[in-house]
Amino acid sequence: MSTVPHPNSGGRRERNKSDKQQRIFDAADALFAERGYAAVTTQQIAERADVAAGTVFRYASSKAEMLLMVHNQRYRRAIEYAELHLPPAGHPGERLAALLTPLVHFGRLNDENTAAYGQAMLFGSSHETYRTEALELMERLQQRVAEVLATAWQLQHPASAGQPAPPTPDAAPAARAIYAAFLFASIQATNTDITVEQQLAGILNQVDVISRGYLHPAPAHNATSAPSRTTRLAKQSKEETHV
Incomplete structure (x- = not known):
């Protein structure tokens, strides 16, 4: 059974509150x-949890935040599994594939x-507790990716x-x-008949391109080198203006 993200403890009143929160979760x-x-309504959630409809909103301000509440727990476990393995x-490509593959399958x-989770995470209210948690999970995954690249x-470059x-x-x-790229592909998969294998291959192709750009950046432009095509055209236009 899943557990609520922030279980309460203490006296009878707090235990009752924690029990309601667990049932809603x-x-x-x-x-x-x-x-x-x-297809789910907050009324259905209240009925399944055996609480009043208004009680549900003491623990999450909307249906979208309820999804964030429960999905954060699942997503956190998926990230922990990916980190563990x-x-x-x-090779950085192989390491990033090992990190992202479990998350693609989870999604x-x-x-x-x-x-719906991705949309709630990106566009939800900045005051929602569970959206903040979702953004922290996003940052956690980005940090792992950055560590692999660095x-x-x-x-x-020793x-x-x-x-x-x-x-x-x-x-x-x-x-x-x-x-x-990972998030866009995850959301896009809901509107197509793409298989998990095709989705993962597309993500890893983009990972390869981005990784190569980081690991093998183009040389910096030399200001003393030959002028660019844009500069030459601008100079030509100026000369023609004075003819």
Whole structure:
């Protein structure tokens, strides 16, 4: 049985409150899994939990936040599983695949709920507790991705010939891009007939492109080199104006 994110403790009143919260959590969890997000109402959750309809909103301000409440727990466990099985070393593409694959499979357990969760996480109220938790989980996954990329950079650019290793570039932007690709593909899968394997392959292709851009950046533009095509055209236009 799932447990509420923040169980209460203390006297009888607090235990009763915790018991109601647990029943609401379990009812919402079961109904979303059975029927999908769109088909569930807060009234149904209240009836399944055997509480008054108004009581439900003491623990979550909306149906969307109830989904965040229960899905955060499942998503957290999926991330913990992925972290536990992340290879300690190896090719960055293989390590990122090991990190993201369990999360893709988790998301495909219920496409509708996954899409609704992503939308609630991105566009929900900034004052909702469970949205804050969801954003923290998003940040946690991005940090793991950034760590994989930064480690790969350091291995590819070691110190040599008495020279110190070059500074490690900030991997956070690349990690955010990878997460965005992952999230978009997860939501998009709800509107297509794409298989899990096809979805995962598409995500990993984007991961490869973004990773290569981080690990092998294009050389910086040399200001003393030949002028760019834009500069040449601007100069030509100026000369023609004075003819």
